[in-house]
Amino acid sequence: MTSEVITSEPRLVRSVQETQSEMTELILPNDTNVLGNLLGGRLMHFIDLVGAMAAYRHSRSNVVTASMDHIDFISPVHVGDLLILKSSTNRAFRTSMEVGVKVWVENAVKGTVRHVASAYLTFVALDRVGRRIVVPELKPATSEEMRRFQDAGRRREIREQEQKRRRSNQSE
Numbered sequence: 001m002t003s004e005v006i007t008s009e010p011r012l013v014r015s016v017q018e019t020q021s022e023m024t025e026l027i028l029p030n031d032t033n034v035l036g037n038l039l040g041g042r043l044m045h046f047i048d049l050v051g052a053m054a055a056y057r058h059s060r061s062n063v064v065t066a067s068m069d070h071i072d073f074i075s076p077v078h079v080g081d082l083l084i085l086k087s088s089t090n091r092a093f094r095t096s097m098e099v100g101v102k103v104w105v106e107n108a109v110k111g112t113v114r115h116v117a118s119a120y121l122t123f124v125a126l127d128r129v130g131r132r133i134v135v136p137e138l139k140p141a142t143s144e145e146m147r148r149f150q151d152a153g154r155r156r157e158i159r160e161q162e163q164k165r166r167r168s169n170q171s172e
């Protein structure tokens with residue numbers, strides 16, 4: 001169990017925009033399997049990195065990945081493609097934040113862009129000695145941001161129920 005820093009200071013408030021992050025990667029042979037398709041694990045690594053950027057911008061502290069909820073690999077990415085990853089914080093809880101990541105691929109020759117993956121990750125903010133710290137609140141401004149905020153709350157409930165179920169199975 002990680003300890004938490006107790007503070008009486010009022011929580012800062014951040015906008016979704018302040019957390020938005022973007023990363024572009026050129027897919028090289030080392031990133032791919034024998035068919036020249038991007039490896040799933042490599043894609044998850046990029047998703048983790050761009051997700052951490054949004055959590056870092058939200059908390060302005062060290063962050064660790066607590067979970068990656070769900071990831072759909074919609075279509076393959078090939079060597080030579082440009083991978084575009086965008087992330088933003090969907091909701092801040094107490095010491096954790098849910099971040100959404102969406103990934104597109106740009107065919108550099110044709111200039112076409114297609115959606116290839118989406119994922120939700122939870123990051124926990126830690127201080128320099130590894131204690132959990134309370135993160136700023138997130139204030140959704142648009143109807144889309146509000147929808148993501150509410151969906152993140154529902155996903156947290158599902159995660160918690162699933163965690164309880166797993167723990168009770170393990171103790172049997």
Ligand SMILES: CC(C)(COP(=O)(O)OP(=O)(O)OC[C@H]1O[C@@H](n2cnc3c(N)ncnc32)[C@H](O)[C@@H]1OP(=O)(O)O)[C@@H](O)C(=O)NCCC(=O)NCCS
Pocket residue numbers: 001002003064065066067093094095096097122124132159
């Ligand atoms: C993530 C971690 C800091 C949580 O610490 P803990 O003491 O088990 O946490 P608690 O159960 O007290 O929960 C603390 C917060 O983390 C959240 N959390 C814990 N486990 C979680 C999970 N699996 N998924 C989502 N959120 C989680 C809790 O909801 C809580 O959030 P809140 O403060 O916003 O309400 C700890 O498990 C850890 O250090 N894990 C390893 C992280 C890591 O190395 N990541 C890289 C993996 S390769």
